[in-house]
Amino acid sequence: MDKTARIAIVERAKLFAGLPPETLSEAAETAQVRVVDKGDVVFRQGDEAGHHFIVAWGRLRLDQTTPDGKNIVLRFMGPGDLVGSVAVWRKVPYPATPLAVEETRLLVWSDARMMELMQAHPPLAMKAMNMMGGRIEELQERLQQVATQQVERRIAATILKIAGQSGRKTEAGVEIPFALSRQDLAEMTGTTLHTVSRTLSGWIDEGILEGRRSSHLVICRPHRLVEISEQA
Amino acid sequence: MDKTARIAIVERAKLFAGLPPETLSEAAETAQVRVVDKGDVVFRQGDEAGHHFIVAWGRLRLDQTTPDGKNIVLRFMGPGDLVGSVAVWRKVPYPATPLAVEETRLLVWSDARMMELMQAHPPLAMKAMNMMGGRIEELQERLQQVATQQVERRIAATILKIAGQSGRKTEAGVEIPFALSRQDLAEMTGTTLHTVSRTLSGWIDEGILEGRRSSHLVICRPHRLVEISEQA
DNA sequence: GGCGCGATTTGAGGTAACGCAAACCGTCTG
DNA sequence: CAGACGGTTTGCGTTACCTCAAATCGCGCC
Structure with a gap:
């Protein structure tokens, strides 16, 4: 995947939406690419968290397994969605397993790289909080649904x-x-x-x-x- | 409440934990104080979000009302907890109502003030993401419980x-x-x-x-x- | 095409939890 | 102290949903 393609993906990602072209370019340059076949996982619940992912195309199902062996689906994720960041920022193991329900391509940044990007571009951090806030609201809504x-x-x-x-x-x-x-x-x-x-x-x-x-x-x-x- | 007291509170807040004294001092100086009587609310679900709060002492119950009139309790919050920030960062109305179950004292920052603090002290933003991540994990755990x-x-x-x-x-x-x-x-x-x-x-x-x-x-x-x- | 596997459909019976209703008991009020 | 009120306890009938079980179907594979 060449740089132009990566920029296009980065541009579409909610995390980078509306940021200046230089930022996009810098982000795209420092990204790795990873392809995950249908049925494979990006990482496993419990793995040490060290990388941020953005879905370029394809689709993931985010699963969480409980101590007693039950499984729940937290959400499906598609192009533009951010994967793994919550755990990386908290420095805790990944709390869930993203599994590809179709062949999926992702952009990858190491913890350190993303940290640099955020320090260099404060609006990025704001965007990230925005997205996490969205997750919180979504979860609260689902909790309310299941509960009532x-x-x-x-x-x-x-x-x-x-x-x-x-x-x-x-x-x-x-x-x-x-x-x-x-x-x-x-x-x-x-x-x-x-x-x-x-x-x-x-x-x-x-x-x-x-x-x-x-x-x-x-x-x-x-x-x-x-x-x-x-x-x- | 004098400045020393405010610093003590800020120090205890998870949002500021471990940050350098200058940061604490600056944060404390720019904070307002608000007292909420038992049974009163800090703000109401649906209000426009413009302020961040940290509980100094007391206890809040965070309620969410559904369109069809049902009520769920999202969580209880005590000293050091952050209130309202998710909505402020997302620029959406507060999604829930924090009600004081006992007399509660809070520190208050306007959206703009907190933004300044974060721009001036990047570690603050990291802490904030950390806390939001904690909320996400907590919600996922509760969802799993209610669901299974x-x-x-x-x-x-x-x-x-x-x-x-x-x-x-x-x-x-x-x-x-x-x-x-x-x-x-x-x-x-x-x-x-x-x-x-x-x-x-x-x-x-x-x-x-x-x-x-x-x-x-x-x-x-x-x-x-x-x-x-x-x-x- | 025949076979086997996994996903789905459908049935029947059981039960955890709800909804309604009434009684109960501290506490605050006058 | 009487009375009213809000939170709680408890009983009982109902039901939404689960569990167990079996049949059915589509699909890939040999």
Whole structure:
């Protein structure tokens, strides 16, 4: 990947959005590139944290395993998203495992390099706090959902959020352009595979969704899903 | 409150921990002081965010109200904790309401002042990110708990966490030194007042806790609570 | 094409936790 | 001290969701 391509990626990353060209250029120059095959991980929960990553293209699923062996999906991440930084700044082991659900390319900076960049360009640090703040708000919202809403609403809201950040418009409706299993949805919403399957089956019967027994979900009637996600 | 007192508070705040005395002094000089009576709020969810607060003494409960009128308790905050900063940095309205559960004194900086401090003292920004990272990890842990564990475990874990950050040792055991209602615990663990009451009653019968029908909980057998919070 | 594997669907039964309702008890007020 | 009030306790019926179990289907592989 040449420098121009790297700059293009850096430009798109939320972390660098709106910063002056010199900053982008300097950031791009000091980045390494890393490719992760579908099914492989960028790093593992518990590894010592030493690098910041930005997704150039592809898609990651951020998993967290509990001491008693259960797994939850914290979020999906796509181009422009920042991976690993929280742990690096805190100097603690990575608290989760990002797994590539499709072939993914990332830009990589060492802890030291990123630190230099931040010292040299204070707005970078502000941006970073901004992004972390976004994560906090997102987590608070999800916590609130899991704590107070029933399963059907949570599943609807989760599908809508994913569609909002990764959906592609097609003739049939909004398509989620990667393999999102019922198990994934269960682990995002704090329920079981079976309950998700039942719920989706119902929605497919009602014509709200398409994607029976297969890979890619298509939302045919987003409006209905919104209603469900907001129903009292 | 004189300058020496303010410096002492600033010194204790995690945000400033370990920074050089000049920084502390400068921060302390530019701070305002604000007192909030028990039952009053520092600001309200939805207000425009313009100020950073650090708790000097006292205790706050951070509440979030959902569109459909439900309430959840995000966390309790005590001396040294940072309030409101996430929203200020993101330039979004405050996402939650901090309510004083006892008379509370805070140091206040305007957005602009804090920005100046951060620009002048880069380590401050690093500390801030560190703290935000801590919040993210805490939220991820709670999300995982609510999503995968059953109510009894969640209540046990929540009481232990609160005891860990605010508990005081007494002859009878570890006391939680402020009024923590069953309703509060319910709103922290994503369950109902009734279920919390039943669960605590059981534990009190078993001698794990004290505090029947009254203000301050005392943990008599922390070890048992830990077991419950980890039980398969 | 036949086989086997993993993901999904669907059924049936059980239960943790909710929702409603009533009683209870400190505490503050007049 | 009577009375009212807010937090708590407890009982009981209900239910949303889980758990266990089995059938079904798509897909890659030989």
